[in-house]
Amino acid sequence: MTRIGIIGGGNIGEALLSGLVAKGTDPSDITVADRSEQRLGLLEQRYGVKTSVEATDAAEDADVLINCVKPDVALGVFESVSDVVDANSSATIAVSVAAGVTLEAMESVLPAGTPVVRVMPNTPMLVGKGTSALAGGRAAEQSHLELVRDVFAKVGRAVIVKEKDIDAVTAVSGSGPAYFFLVTEAMVDAGVNLGLPRVLAEELAVSTAEGAAAMMAAGLDDEENGDGPVDLRAKVSSPGGTTSAATRALEENGIRTAFFRAMQACKDRSIELGK
Numbered sequence: 340m341t342r343i344g345i346i347g348g349g350n351i352g353e354a355l356l357s358g359l360v361a362k363g364t365d366p367s368d369i370t371v372a373d374r375s376e377q378r379l380g381l382l383e384q385r386y387g388v389k390t391s392v393e394a395t396d397a398a399e400d401a402d403v404l405i406n407c408v409k410p411d412v413a414l415g416v417f418e419s420v421s422d423v424v425d426a427n428s429s430a431t432i433a434v435s436v437a438a439g440v441t442l443e444a445m446e447s448v449l450p451a452g453t454p455v456v457r458v459m460p461n462t463p464m465l466v467g468k469g470t471s472a473l474a475g476g477r478a479a480e481q482s483h484l485e486l487v488r489d490v491f492a493k494v495g496r497a498v499i500v501k502e503k504d505i506d507a508v509t510a511v512s513g514s515g516p517a518y519f520f521l522v523t524e525a526m527v528d529a530g531v532n533l534g535l536p537r538v539l540a541e542e543l544a545v546s547t548a549e550g551a552a553a554m555m556a557a558g559l560d561d562e563e564n565g566d567g568p569v570d571l572r573a574k575v576s577s578p579g580g581t582t583s584a585a586t587r588a589l590e591e592n593g594i595r596t597a598f599f600r601a602m603q604a605c606k607d608r609s610i611e612l613g614k
């Protein structure tokens with residue numbers, strides 16, 4: 340039995356909560372803390388978990404304590420529960436999903452020796468399709484990382500990385516959903532330009548994105564025989580055909596360069612915000 344404390348029952352806190360309960364975690368093993376009693380009442384009603392307006396109640400005896408508040412208040416929240424974490428009999432693993440909050444900063448406000456884990460999730464977690472990358476601090480052992488990975492895997496995929504890679508991860512998966520939204524939006528506009536009604540163009544573009552993503556995900560799941568994005572594209576590009584004509588136009592307009600530059604800009608901004 341793993342006791343889980345969640346501080347901050349907002350978007351990410353609720354997404355985690357719903358994934359955990361849906362995948363079989365006993366709601367009585369989860370305590371959620373939030374400032375709003377109304378919000379807590381709702382979460383209690385939806386998921387049957389224990390709730391409190393005191394962050395310290397979520398921290399008490401938690402094996403995994405997940406801080407899901409906004410980045411500007413994340414360290415203050417850890418500081419406010421530090422004594423409770425210190426008094427816990429189990430070595431509480433302190434987890435933060437706050438963008439830009441480093442492992443070193445977390446360690447500086449928690450009791451010495453606390454295993455800390457920093458997670459970079461993304462918004463598809465809200466529909467159980469998240470991608471989370473997690474990195475551990477000085478006291479975080481492999482078993483701690485695997486436990487936290489298993490928690491985040493309940494709402495999508497979760498991988499263990501080094502903290503030095505978190506800014507690059509932000510550029511790929513953290514901000515990644517927005518790139519796909521933008522590409523889809525551009526396809527809708529182009530469809531309208533070709534004469535399709537907007538509603539129809541949107542249905543076609545979104546459904547195509549969903550299908551393409553499902554094929555790529557199936558490839559990822561089948562390590563031995565699965566097709567990656569390169570194979571999948573090759574298979575739909577017949578010699579001299581329509582898809583090849585479209586690909587040529589995209590390449591001539593610098594699609595790859597645009598992504599290299601965009602993701603470098605994202606990584607640079609992530610480094611800047613972390614300072």
Ligand SMILES: NC(=O)c1ccc[n+]([C@@H]2O[C@H](COP(=O)([O-])OP(=O)(O)OC[C@H]3O[C@@H](n4cnc5c(N)ncnc54)[C@H](OP(=O)(O)O)[C@@H]3O)[C@@H](O)[C@H]2O)c1
Nearest residue numbers: 347348349350351373374407408409410436437438460462
């Ligand atoms: N949403 C995303 O796509 C995404 C992606 C990657 C990372 N993240 C990270 O996830 C974290 C949470 O984001 P979110 O979108 O879930 O935010 P959110 O919806 O605002 O949820 C945060 C919740 O925590 C509550 N809270 C604030 N201070 C508290 C305290 N001292 N004790 C207990 N509860 C407190 C807030 O209450 P109030 O509303 O009263 O302040 C709110 O209900 C952020 O650090 C963000 O960087 C989010």
